[in-house]
Amino acid sequence: MQKEMAYSFPDEVLKHVFSFIQSDKDRNAVSLVCKSWYEIERWCRRKVFIGNCYAVSPRMVIRRFPEVRSIELKGKPHFADFNLVPDGWGGYVLQWIAEMAGAYPWLGEIRLKRMVVTDESLELIAKSFKNFKVLVLFSCEGFSTDGLAAIAASCKNLRELDLRESEVDDLSGHWLAQFPETCTSLVSLNISCLGSDEVSFSALERLVDRCPNLRSLQLNRAVTLDKIANILRRAPQLVDFGTGNYAAELQPDVFSNLAGAFSSCKELKSLSGFWDVVPAYLPALYSICPRLTSLNLSYATIQSPDLIKLVSHCPRLQRLLFLIQVLDYVEDSGLEELASSCKDLQELRVFPSDPFGVEPNVSLTEQGLVAVSLGCPKLQSVLYFCRRMSNAALVTIAQNCPNLTRFRLCIIEPKTPDYLTLEPLDAGFGAIVEHCKDLRRLSLSGLLTDHVFEYIGTYGKKLEMLSVAFAGDSDLGLHHVLSGCESLRKLEIRDCPFGDKALLANAAKLETMRSLWMSSCAVSFGACKLLGQKMPKLNVEVIDETEPPDSRPESYPVDKLYIYRSVAGPRFDMPPFVWSMDEAVKILH
Amino acid sequence: MSKPIEHDYIGLSEQQLPSMEKSSDKKDGLHLKDTELRLGLPGSESPEREDHDQNVLSLKSFVSGAKRGFSDALDGGGNWVFSGGSGGGTEGLFSPRRGGKNNGGKDLSGSDSGSVLKDGAAQKPSVVQEKKLQVAATSSHGNGNIAPASKAQVVGWPPIRSFRKNTMAAHPPKNDDGDGNAEAKLGSGCLYVKVSMDGAPYLRKVDLKIYGSYKELSSALEKMFSCFTIGQCGSHGVSSGDGLTESRLVDLLHGSEYVLTYEDKDGDWMLVGDVPWEMFTDSCKRLRIMKSTEAIGLGML
Numbered sequence: 001m002q003k004e005m006a007y008s009f010p011d012e013v014l015k016h017v018f019s020f021i022q023s024d025k026d027r028n029a030v031s032l033v034c035k036s037w038y039e040i041e042r043w044c045r046r047k048v049f050i051g052n053c054y055a056v057s058p059r060m061v062i063r064r065f066p067e068v069r070s071i072e073l074k075g076k077p078h079f080a081d082f083n084l085v086p087d088g089w090g091g092y093v094l095q096w097i098a099e100m101a102g103a104y105p106w107l108g109e110i111r112l113k114r115m116v117v118t119d120e121s122l123e124l125i126a127k128s129f130k131n132f133k134v135l136v137l138f139s140c141e142g143f144s145t146d147g148l149a150a151i152a153a154s155c156k157n158l159r160e161l162d163l164r165e166s167e168v169d170d171l172s173g174h175w176l177a178q179f180p181e182t183c184t185s186l187v188s189l190n191i192s193c194l195g196s197d198e199v200s201f202s203a204l205e206r207l208v209d210r211c212p213n214l215r216s217l218q219l220n221r222a223v224t225l226d227k228i229a230n231i232l233r234r235a236p237q238l239v240d241f242g243t244g245n246y247a248a249e250l251q252p253d254v255f256s257n258l259a260g261a262f263s264s265c266k267e268l269k270s271l272s273g274f275w276d277v278v279p280a281y282l283p284a285l286y287s288i289c290p291r292l293t294s295l296n297l298s299y300a301t302i303q304s305p306d307l308i309k310l311v312s313h314c315p316r317l318q319r320l321l322f323l324i325q326v327l328d329y330v331e332d333s334g335l336e337e338l339a340s341s342c343k344d345l346q347e348l349r350v351f352p353s354d355p356f357g358v359e360p361n362v363s364l365t366e367q368g369l370v371a372v373s374l375g376c377p378k379l380q381s382v383l384y385f386c387r388r389m390s391n392a393a394l395v396t397i398a399q400n401c402p403n404l405t406r407f408r409l410c411i412i413e414p415k416t417p418d419y420l421t422l423e424p425l426d427a428g429f430g431a432i433v434e435h436c437k438d439l440r441r442l443s444l445s446g447l448l449t450d451h452v453f454e455y456i457g458t459y460g461k462k463l464e465m466l467s468v469a470f471a472g473d474s475d476l477g478l479h480h481v482l483s484g485c486e487s488l489r490k491l492e493i494r495d496c497p498f499g500d501k502a503l504l505a506n507a508a509k510l511e512t513m514r515s516l517w518m519s520s521c522a523v524s525f526g527a528c529k530l531l532g533q534k535m536p537k538l539n540v541e542v543i544d545e546t547e548p549p550d551s552r553p554e555s556y557p558v559d560k561l562y563i564y565r566s567v568a569g570p571r572f573d574m575p576p577f578v579w580s581m582d583e584a585v586k587i588l589h
Numbered sequence: 590m591s592k593p594i595e596h597d598y599i600g601l602s603e604q605q606l607p608s609m610e611k612s613s614d615k616k617d618g619l620h621l622k623d624t625e626l627r628l629g630l631p632g633s634e635s636p637e638r639e640d641h642d643q644n645v646l647s648l649k650s651f652v653s654g655a656k657r658g659f660s661d662a663l664d665g666g667g668n669w670v671f672s673g674g675s676g677g678g679t680e681g682l683f684s685p686r687r688g689g690k691n692n693g694g695k696d697l698s699g700s701d702s703g704s705v706l707k708d709g710a711a712q713k714p715s716v717v718q719e720k721k722l723q724v725a726a727t728s729s730h731g732n733g734n735i736a737p738a739s740k741a742q743v744v745g746w747p748p749i750r751s752f753r754k755n756t757m758a759a760h761p762p763k764n765d766d767g768d769g770n771a772e773a774k775l776g777s778g779c780l781y782v783k784v785s786m787d788g789a790p791y792l793r794k795v796d797l798k799i800y801g802s803y804k805e806l807s808s809a810l811e812k813m814f815s816c817f818t819i820g821q822c823g824s825h826g827v828s829s830g831d832g833l834t835e836s837r838l839v840d841l842l843h844g845s846e847y848v849l850t851y852e853d854k855d856g857d858w859m860l861v862g863d864v865p866w867e868m869f870t871d872s873c874k875r876l877r878i879m880k881s882t883e884a885i886g887l888g889m890l
Contacts, residue, residue: 082745083781088791116791139752165752193752221756275756299756353757355747385747412747443748469746494745575791 011036015044024049043067050074051489051514053091053115054539057568058099069108070134071100075115077517077562078467079492081139084519084560086545088575091115094124101128109134116140122147126154133185134160144169145194152178162190164218170195176203181210188216192242192273195220201227208234215267218242221275226254229261236264243273246300250280263287272296279306289313298351308334312341335368339375347381348372355385355412366393373400381406388419389446394428398435407432408443414470414495417447424448430455433463440487443467453477457484465490475502482506492517499557500527511537515564519543523561526554531563532581539566540581541574549579755781780870786814786847786878797870803862807849814878848884851876860889 018041021027031041047070048061061068075091077084093115100107107129117140125132132155137143145168151161152175177200179186186207191199199220208214214235223231223244232238248254258281262268268288277300292314297307338345350364366389373379379401389411398404418425425446433439433456440462444452448471456463457480464487472478479502481491491513499522510516510531525542528549532540542549543560570582780797793813800806849861853872861869861876 079745081750082748083751083794084745087793139750165750167752298753351749351753352747355749410747414743414746467748469748495743 011040014040018044022047046070047109048072052564052566053093053096054568054571055514055564055566058096060568062099062103066103067106068100068104069106070111071096071104071107071109072111072113073115074113077492077515078114078490079494079517079519080114084494086543086575086577089543089578090571090573090575092573093117094121097121097124097128105129106131108132111136111138112140113138114140116142117147118142119144119147119150123150126150129155131157133157136160136162137164137166138162139165141167145171145173145175149175149178152176152183153180156180156183157185158183159185160188161186162188163193164190166193168194173200174203176200176207179203179207183207184210184212186211187213188240189214190216190218190242191220192218193220195222199223205230205234211235212237214238216240218272219244221245221273224248225258225278225281229254229257232261232265237267238265239267240270240294241265241268241272242296243271243275245276246274246281247276247278248281250278255281255284259284259287268292270294270296274300282306282310285310286313290316292316298349308337311338315341316344331364332368332371336371336375339371343376344378345372345376346378348376348379349383350385351383352385352412366390369393370396370400373397377401378403380404383408383410385410385412387412388416389425389428390418390420391423391425391428391431392418392420394425395431398428398431402435403438404432404436405438406441407436407439408441408467409445410443411445414445415447416445424451426451426455430459433459438462441465444471445469447471449473450477450480453480457481460485460488462487464488466492468493468496470495472496472498475499478502479505482509488512489514491515493519493521495520497522500524503527504530507531507535507538510563511535511565513565515562517560517562519560521561522557524555525549525552525558528558528561528581529554533583536582537565537567539564539570542579542581543577544579545577751781782851782873782875784810784813784876784878787880787883789814789878795876797873802866803869806861810849810876810878846881847878848881848889849876850879850884850889858887858889860884 014037018027018030021030024047027041027045031038042064043066045065046068048065048068049072050056050061051074053073053075061071073093073096075093076089079085080089091114093112097110101124105128108131110125110132111134115137117137122143125135127150132151135151135155135158140163143166148161148163148168151158158179189207199222201223204219204223208217208231215238217231217235217238217240219228219231219242221244225243225246225248228243228246232241262284265288269291271285271288271292271294274297283306289310290313293316295311295314300307335350348369350368364386366386369382369384369386370393373396377400380403382404383406386409389409417423418428426449429442429444429448429452433442437459439460442456442460442463442465444467450473453472453476456466460466460481461484463485466481466485466488468491475498477496478493478498481488482502483506488509493516496518498518503518503523504527528540528542531538541562542558543562544558546559549556549558570580574580781794782797784793784795795806795809795813797806800809850858851861851869851873852858852875854874858877864872
């Protein structure tokens, strides 16, 4: 009797229960309980995240999850951000859109990162999904304002259009005018990547005017300072705002207008943009500073005490993205001031203004970061460019900030040793992984031997993503990482002396990871072929733009290697300079 | 630290990777090392080193070793040549890729070069040379042993997103140090422009800053796009000598089918080759390899 009751739980009830389970991990766990739960779960999964668009085919996704409303896809390897992946490599979204157009008429959200999106894809989206609400194109390319016009014109209930850091072909600014007068649904609009010809300001003003729910707006650089007030007055409900240009000749009426407009935005919590800043206009922000939790000044090309003064008005800052100038300005003490006023700081990013400069200016050093680590105990995420570092500083930082989850340190000159002792920075990074037990992401730099990888393999149990450049001595380094880091999902390596042995000995590990990138290392073509043959669930791709890898002896190292797990088999859209090590494909290529 | 047990699909036995307990002693525990072909980074000394510590220092000298990454993208027939003896200690790893082919006279030998040359790139490192002079005898890390590093850029380093680099390059930061060098410094990053070719399935991007002349550019483009013109083999010789600096720039690829054009700052499409090289790189926004017939139709030829 009781047994029967347990099994007669109606599907509808289970479905309802499952609807409260949002996380992918949990849903995956649910689907493994039993066959009927698998079935119920797959019919009610609404959101799918695909971290590597080649790990699975659109058809497979559609077959398993027939009722998806929201999809997120990532394409190119992360190192594509730094021009290490040649154009034409892949990451095309069109086939996905085409298949989903037929299968998911109710698809409402598409989020893409590092993918190639053509106007054709955008037009297909516009045409196919009647309930389309959210389009996020993060660091994408391949489309023009024509494609945007199609989206604007057809998507009657568009809520979110976010083009951050994408490359858009500028054809005309009139696409904004394609939003029909009846479109009042916009909540978020990020056009910060567009050039000067691509935005019609009057169309933008009208759009902002009629969208009372607009919460997040990032303008592009072409929007001049005097226009900001116009926009803000039309959207006092904004929570997140990105200025365009923040430079103009100082005029009292413009200033007071701007200050007034800012102060009327009672909900404003997050600011960004600030290209070309004129310091005299910064005080216009003072009224909102006490409320700010996020400030992105990483394009603000000024170096002035006004900048620090601004930051010191923001005691509630949790997230601060900073561009540090390295001329005429004592940035370390600036960070020290920051550390004393922003006690809630969780995320700090410091970018170099002059990354290719020959002469290092020592005004920004490891001391700034040490100061912040001391003053801001809630610090979780760090991205820091500097020119010198010491083991002692890293140890201090590690001890001060045990809650770090992301630590990316870039010492600009590769292989820079500890400036005090001239030793490698193994111990310093070792301290980071040892003390920061929740560390999920780590980027290394400086002079590093195999020892640092030993530390990472030993302590980096929660590490999911590791970026390595110009480090290590031998295969042992790679072996430490592959054999020790249990949670590792993404590993990207460039210019390190890692070769075949560690890779082949840890071949099985690669199936537990999303991807491995190795460029300018020492992995031979023969090893790649072997991996490709022995590991059918891995796609092993060799990238070489000079000539086919099999025109050289097998012992020759490949230029670039990208290995990722996939249930879809080798891909069919490889350009001529990418070779798949899958036996079957090789013959046809 | 216990050694995790690894599946060994490939039949590599575990003894080849020494036990972890010994790993602290580099010399003895790492049998691997003796057999390992070490990677010498571009421009570094041959890594035939006995003393590990010394290696650590000597490796420091490399760096940047020039635009190898971008050169990767462009090279059709070039070699990697390392100073300090190609085919020496670096053999098997980064010795010249094309068997015995070398750059011949374009090699830089000697330990102070720190740069890698490629075919057709002899003029390119004017940038490199300049910067090397700036660095001169100073070592930014206070270690006298280290040879001055060339400041030619390594592709993708430092790891700054293209979006940020392009944004900063387009509008260099203002600074009031008064010496007017700021713009040059930041702008010297890179200058990526898109290159499209009629009929090719995707765009490419090139960094104009790494070329010194029209000849280099066209040579690189030819190699880059040659894979799109299958079946039209034959000599891809670029037209005579410095003919590309003349106003009639034709026969870029495989005969007279294509011409190279560019869009300038004013949005006008021009034939490449009409103006001095520097003026061209300053005003070029994008490139297009256009069919001659279309160029004629546009009145450009």
